[in-house]
Amino acid sequence: MSINTHIIGQKYIYIDKVQSTNIELAMLSNHSERPEGLVLRAGFQTGGKGQFENLWESNNNENLLLSILLKPDFLEIDQVFSLNIAISLAVKDTILFFFPNQAYIKWSNDIILNDKKVSGILIENNILEKKISKSIIGIGLNVLQQEFKNSSQATSLAIQDNLYTFDLELVYDKLISCLNFRYNELRSGWLVKQKNEYIQSLYKRNLDSIFISDQNEFHGKIIGIDSSGRLLIETEHGRQTYQNGQIKMRY
Amino acid sequence: MEIKEIRELIKFVSQSGVSEVELEQGDFKLSIKNVNSNAPVYMQAPMQQMQAYQQPQVQQAPQISAPAVESVSAPTPVSSEGNLITIKSPMIGTFYRSSSPDKPSFVNVGDEIKTGKVICIIEAMKLFNEIESEIGGKIVKVLVENAQPVEYDQPLFLVEPN
Numbered sequence: 404m405s406i407n408t409h410i411i412g413q414k415y416i417y418i419d420k421v422q423s424t425n426i427e428l429a430m431l432s433n434h435s436e437r438p439e440g441l442v443l444r445a446g447f448q449t450g451g452k453g454q455f456e457n458l459w460e461s462n463n464n465e466n467l468l469l470s471i472l473l474k475p476d477f478l479e480i481d482q483v484f485s486l487n488i489a490i491s492l493a494v495k496d497t498i499l500f501f502f503p504n505q506a507y508i509k510w511s512n513d514i515i516l517n518d519k520k521v522s523g524i525l526i527e528n529n530i531l532e533k534k535i536s537k538s539i540i541g542i543g544l545n546v547l548q549q550e551f552k553n554s555s556q557a558t559s560l561a562i563q564d565n566l567y568t569f570d571l572e573l574v575y576d577k578l579i580s581c582l583n584f585r586y587n588e589l590r591s592g593w594l595v596k597q598k599n600e601y602i603q604s605l606y607k608r609n610l611d612s613i614f615i616s617d618q619n620e621f622h623g624k625i626i627g628i629d630s631s632g633r634l635l636i637e638t639e640h641g642r643q644t645y646q647n648g649q650i651k652m653r654y
Numbered sequence: 655m656e657i658k659e660i661r662e663l664i665k666f667v668s669q670s671g672v673s674e675v676e677l678e679q680g681d682f683k684l685s686i687k688n689v690n691s692n693a694p695v696y697m698q699a700p701m702q703q704m705q706a707y708q709q710p711q712v713q714q715a716p717q718i719s720a721p722a723v724e725s726v727s728a729p730t731p732v733s734s735e736g737n738l739i740t741i742k743s744p745m746i747g748t749f750y751r752s753s754s755p756d757k758p759s760f761v762n763v764g765d766e767i768k769t770g771k772v773i774c775i776i777e778a779m780k781l782f783n784e785i786e787s788e789i790g791g792k793i794v795k796v797l798v799e800n801a802q803p804v805e806y807d808q809p810l811f812l813v814e815p816n
Contacts, residue, residue, distance in 0.1 A: 526782065631779070
């Protein structure tokens with residue numbers, strides 16, 4: 404067995420305050436060559452990045468805020484969604500360790516615990532000559548925070564189980580070990596296995612749900628994803644395929 | 655940070671087997687390298703089935719050093735029209751000219767760009783892909799409006815090569 408199955412977290416940078424761990428790690432890795440698996444963790448983000456203008460809200464030292472540098476140059480460009488699958492599964496695995504049978508992946512990469520969002524993922528790739536030369540994986544995982552002022556849909560591990568005292572470092576260790584496990588699977592080419600697991604883990608899969616697309620509401624059931632990661636929904640007009648941004652689910 | 659805390663941290667790093675730790679608190683910076691442990695083995699039952707990987711340290715990101723001429727002749731999403739070169743989309747997604755609505759565009763018409771310069775973002779299923787130019791030259795035309803969907807191989811920019 405290779406010693407290099409533990410790539411993620413071998414090198415670790417902790418900064419007490421940054422604008423955003425993704426921005427900070429992008430700057431560090433643009434400035435000089437940094438090793439794959441480097442983790443940059445922060446105690447606090449002054450401008451945590453969600454997707455585009457969305458902010459990620461987190462109190463000081465209560466949650467995990469980190470970004471990971473990966474160089475998945477073994478993936479073809481049309482396999483880019485498999486990176487999202489591997490990371491989403493790793494975060495879901497972490498939550499499942501503390502909350503068996505209660506965590507799901509809300510397409511495409513939010514992690515849901517008891518119908519609320521407990522973790523968000525932001526993946527930013529650099530593409531050169533049809534290869535992913537660099538990938539920055541941002542993960543926010545709510546652990547100890549008791550209140551979210553700006554989001555009624557957010558939750559934390561501590562909110563979901565107030566009898567258990569969560570240890571931030573223990574959750575960090577678990578997350579890193581889950582990420583290594585899933586990234587190793589991905590490197591070994593287990594893309595189909597991971598895609599099937601991802602589909603099995605989809606929030607509201609096979610349950611009648613209300614969706615909004617182009618200001619129209621309709622009923623349907625999530626049944627899976629296609630090869631490029633688009634969501635497949637069974638509706639009364641048959642099977643429909645949706646890209647991100649085209650559709651919202653009511654929950 | 656107290657000396658005692660630093661000592662505990664060093665002890666922790668040497669025991670955890672992590673090879674390098676950097677810490678930053680305001681102006682205070684600390685870097686600890688674990689030279690003895692050559693990356694530890696974490697035994698996890700399911701991992702034992704897996705094959706050994708190459709040294710990840712050896713795998714460097716592809717360096718941007720190919721001259722422009724080579725890029726043009728390579729089977730890449732670039733095609734020549736007269737003396738202008740078309741940069742095409744390497745993937746399906748949504749085309750963005752800047753990293754967020756309040757940020758300036760990565761490139762504008764008239765800009766001189768070098769190989770490896772980020773020219774746009776293509777978002778696909780919430781993955782944000784910064785596309786780097788495979789050629790150096792001057793941006794002559796931007797062929798797609800901001801926030802529009804693009805197809806694989808769809809022309810994005812016209813560039814006058816150096």
